[in-house]
Amino acid sequence: MMIKSPRFINRNILRGTIYVSVAVFAAACSQKKENSQEVTSKATDELQNLVQYVDPMIGTAKMGHTYPGATAPFGSVQLSPDTDTIPYEIDGHYNPDVYKYCAGYQYDDATIVGFSHTHFSGTGHSDLGDFLIMPTTGNLQLNPGTETNPDSGYRSRFSHKNEHAEAGYYSVQLEDYNIKAELTATTRVGMHQYTFPKSEASHIILDLTSGIYNYKEKNVWTFVRVENDTLVTGYRQTNGWARTRKVYFAMAFSKPIAKYGQENHNDNVYKGFWRKFDQSTNFPEMAGENIKTYFDFNTSEGEKVKIKFAISPVSTEGAINNMKVEIPHWDFEKVKQETQNNWNVELNKVQLDPINHDEMINFYTAMYHAFLGPTIYMDVDGKYRGLDMNIHQAENFTNYTSFSLWDTYRALHPLFNVLQPKRNSDMINSMVAHYNQSVHGMLPVWSHYANENWCMIGYHSVSVIADAIVKGNTGFDAEAALMASVHTAKVPYYDGLKYYMEKGYVPEDKNGSSVSKTLEYAYDDWAIAQAAKKLGKDAIYNEFSKRAENYKNVYDAKSGFMRPKLNDGTFKKDFDPLNTHGQGFIEGNSWNYSLYVPHAPKTMIEMMGGKETFSQHLDSLFSMDLPDKYFENTEDISREGIIGNYVHGNEPSHHVVYLYNWTDTPWKSQDKIRMILKAMYQPKADGLGGNDDFGQMSAWYIFSTLGFYPVAPGSDVYALGSPAMKSATLNLENGNKFKVIVENQSEENVFVDKVLLNGKELKQPFIKHSDIEKGGELNFHMSNSPNKTLYK
């Protein structure tokens, strides 16, 4: 009863808390009042300069798939350099090189193509890269050119020596043009500052044909209007990972355009009576599939040409309004300062005393990456585009998009329940809005700019919802969210669900990756059951508790692994538990996925031979020597992303090291956690062991560094590990502080000798969410050798 529709009450309480207590941070919360719903940060008594520890370059090499550019916390705009333009297909075949460019930038590249306004962070598939802008001088070139011959196009050489990335700020010297490029951003507006040399031929190129994952004919339509000599508007409509995506923009220049024009190679576009115009130069209306535009200026030596570039999911009118509200001036430094202040507010939600400096870099960069998304997806007036393509008004919530849920339900949303409960509630409000707009009656699988891209498996929105309900973070209509979860879990045509509901498992001969699906559905069903229990919905609890046991149906006692079962009830023959391909699993092999019963580790362990056997089984996961052949054709992870056969670079194993807590050997988890933290997260461009996956990898780092982890979101219990810092203060939105204090900490002292919660020694390797919410102190005492009688 307590939980029934508490949305508005909770919200007001939260708001009250924020705005009453932020006196010392007036400067930090300096975004406009109109925009205040996005600044929900609880300020701490003392705002440390933590932005200095964020290094956006981390993860920009190899498989991290992060971007180095400028963005505000959870910002709609991610204004970042793109270093190559990779076609999705070559001669009709998938071009594997495209994968490197999920975030548009690869650290090893020598040239920058330009700066585009939208980027996913850390994803393992991609899209976006909308509205590429490049400043140049001299001969106008409207093609990007190639990395091997940059002079053949508008791209420029650059050097990391002259490149600088901070949270909310990026700069680079464009060597070919002697232009200094600087970028910053508010939530919905990117701001560019280009310091030009003296030139009578200075150009700003806006290339609407550029994009990430540029599938053939990805551009469905583009539309540009030069409204006056300082304002340009338009939109880009694409078909790709998001099937029907449209982003609108408004671009303002700090000085009048001297001349402008377009290149418009639209062979399939009807020309009609438009032929009567010379549309190439100074013609203010442009439309077609493939438009490149340029804007010319005369510049004096050192002259700064600035651009404000606002985006909107709704309309060019919305974009113009976003610009007016968020940056009503031309002070680049002010925007940078305000955005960095906003970042400091977010980063100060955890104040850390590290073991070493690198850890500060790792930790706050992880915090930064964790707070990049989901991204805000509505105009300052609360309007946004829905899944039905209609324009909706967000009533009393902030609408978010880009839910990479197969990744983020595991640790990122649980982290938000600790550090960003208000935003997490609004993310759930956004999910429920998506559900209400969905013609399938489904919560998001991968919500993507008013589209569902259906990426990966499961229906993990229900986990995010259940976790919030169970933890009492219900700034949303909990019953409606539960009903949406139940509905979603019963859509028969979704990905083998009909079979799953009929047979208790997905038959591999009917629907591939069947074991992964069965296991994840079973977990999701358990999560629904937990939410139902909390809300007193017994029938739902019983129904979904039963479904939650379906993991048992794919366990093959003979092999000791989860194994694909066929429609006739027999297990698949020719089974290789180490192979990730064609074995009934996705993004993992049976060895790893067989450990995926996060909601019933005790039963799973019994099923798999009992605690002792299981503990040794886990040991071998980390120590075995995985033959190279199993890496061939494995996407998403570097060789470095693997320890033995433990694949940290991909998500299905993220809870695994904590499973020791359900054996009699919890200490075995501790050195391994510290090892993973060291091996998989390093403060350098190629420092991430795999895709950051929109913050999931970073959330794992944050939780594990703090000493606890949510093994089964939907439970209010965290499993303890081995904290990797000296102390941390969690500044909660409710005003409470939860401190984790680590004694006798060092690089070597990775084992936990003793744990006290508010002075009382713990006899179980678990704490509850309410222990954190209430505020208090968790004390770890460390040692360089395992305490094998700990928690006994």
Place this chain on the structure above:
Amino acid sequence: MMIKSPRFINRNILRGTIYVSVAVFAAACSQKKENSQEVTSKATDELQNLVQYVDPMIGTAKMGHTYPGATAPFGSVQLSPDTDTIPYEIDGHYNPDVYKYCAGYQYDDATIVGFSHTHFSGTGHSDLGDFLIMPTTGNLQLNPGTETNPDSGYRSRFSHKNEHAEAGYYSVQLEDYNIKAELTATTRVGMHQYTFPKSEASHIILDLTSGIYNYKEKNVWTFVRVENDTLVTGYRQTNGWARTRKVYFAMAFSKPIAKYGQENHNDNVYKGFWRKFDQSTNFPEMAGENIKTYFDFNTSEGEKVKIKFAISPVSTEGAINNMKVEIPHWDFEKVKQETQNNWNVELNKVQLDPINHDEMINFYTAMYHAFLGPTIYMDVDGKYRGLDMNIHQAENFTNYTSFSLWDTYRALHPLFNVLQPKRNSDMINSMVAHYNQSVHGMLPVWSHYANENWCMIGYHSVSVIADAIVKGNTGFDAEAALMASVHTAKVPYYDGLKYYMEKGYVPEDKNGSSVSKTLEYAYDDWAIAQAAKKLGKDAIYNEFSKRAENYKNVYDAKSGFMRPKLNDGTFKKDFDPLNTHGQGFIEGNSWNYSLYVPHAPKTMIEMMGGKETFSQHLDSLFSMDLPDKYFENTEDISREGIIGNYVHGNEPSHHVVYLYNWTDTPWKSQDKIRMILKAMYQPKADGLGGNDDFGQMSAWYIFSTLGFYPVAPGSDVYALGSPAMKSATLNLENGNKFKVIVENQSEENVFVDKVLLNGKELKQPFIKHSDIEKGGELNFHMSNSPNKTLYK
């Protein structure tokens, strides 16, 4: 001063008039109150059943380009059969056959492909044909098939015997399926009623790939959602005559869909994770460039399946709302009755006593054609899409689109100033809104579903505006409209205008069709001057009066014709005044266009040798024998559309016959007008002498039948002709009646012996607009021989 911003005052006065005086026509004005802005008709004392005289089949053969389907007055929906699916290009070349299908239907065709919801009436280029629906039985076929082999597709044979068209209603027996199809429509909703045979395989096909002028890759994107088992929504986005056009729909079925599916050949559409679904059957979400959908039902013998199909320029939400407001029930007969009542209200604006029955058919079909467009372009809540692609709210006016202005400024909008002043004011409000949204700062040339298609030449919005201002019909901000006119007339990059402004003519070597442009700009400039004069704007009056004389710059006294001049000031050599191609003219030859100085006939006549010479010159126009070679490559008109070298089938000559009024031989116009009326307008499918051009041809017929014609819109003067009826009562919106009574009228008595206005004999062949507005009586006395001293 009187005219300054009188919009709201005038409107309220008009509204008051309407709603106070309509007591007897409550039934006629039966559209919803929400929708009332579209029912502005002044009711007469007695509503005659004039719908019975409307024959929508007239003009559906050959070059009339009218459609026979169902529509409401000025309705957004034109639900009409399409008889073939013609590709715009064959092997990369323009397919001339497409021209026949501007309105989707050709009378001589033997098969119907289906019924689509949007059609232009009478245009000489085309687009639309959105959302083709076809009911079938038996084997499901999703391609239309060919006329030669109709069994190869979903099309059906039909016979005119079993086809019936009325204003607001159409029915046909689809022989191949034994289905009776019936169509009716409100402003924004088409209603279908299909009487099926008994069948377990009854289908309703919705083919989103179908369209008129189906340019290659015309479909930019289509989107369909099956919201529930009776409601489907979506949109179609095209690139064609309108460059960036989007129409939304909501389709409701009277009985639940048993099964549905799609054919979706979208090779260039990214499939991604959508592959995980079987999207072919019962999958509620469809998107791509080329979607065909079907909806299956079991039907009993004689079962009626009904469809309500609403469209919206804004959103599917808007379409659903339009449907709810306009047809909140399933009573097909009621919709038909209400729409036909609305037609009767419009048709009764002129009550005619004819010479013969055919004339009733011709006249009321002309009235019907004249009131088909411009079409209403906004949702019931006043929202519409603007030229900037943003959604706008029409504040206190009804927004219209589809302004075929090069045609309709001549007689249609002047006719509206007599019979539809409220609508004409709102059309001007729509033009000014277009201007405000135009990035060019231009009034519409051819306003087309939130697009400018730039078809034809001139800037004739200014004529429509000036005509309304001069005639005192200013339910719009007259000063703003004048300033928009001035702005429009000075856009230098528009179609030779820079040269025209610099040199006083468009040089043929710089911009083709230069003489036509020079002449039409000069006329338009005169119109601006007249509006300025009325509003007391002397500077504008002087400036544009001077520009209005530019016609003199292209007159070649030596040849006696208007002749293309080159940039160096010399006339073009190798000049053939009879050829319509490559001679500096468009849709007319020099012979006809040389008479195009409607605003200064007196000066023109002097320039061309004086009254007597000119009168003989005109005679030869009608009597000369035009060699066949001049018909080759002539679009738009039948051989029948020409009398001598007088081309009634195209617009530039429409005022020509009335020019005799400025000579000493006004009687020469009289028999010719009667001849043109007879020759060019006949009550049969191929009865129109050329494209109806969205009512312009019909407006000529209406004016000329009534006995007067607006030679120069922007003047308040009408030239008298020879009325072709016995009497007519014009029921004006201001409540006044203007009667034209013709004595001694007969088929032979085509000459006017005497004219009296309110009992007073006229000494000039002219009346003023105020003479009509005030109400009164115009009496013609006819004779079978010319009265050569008339008007002397």
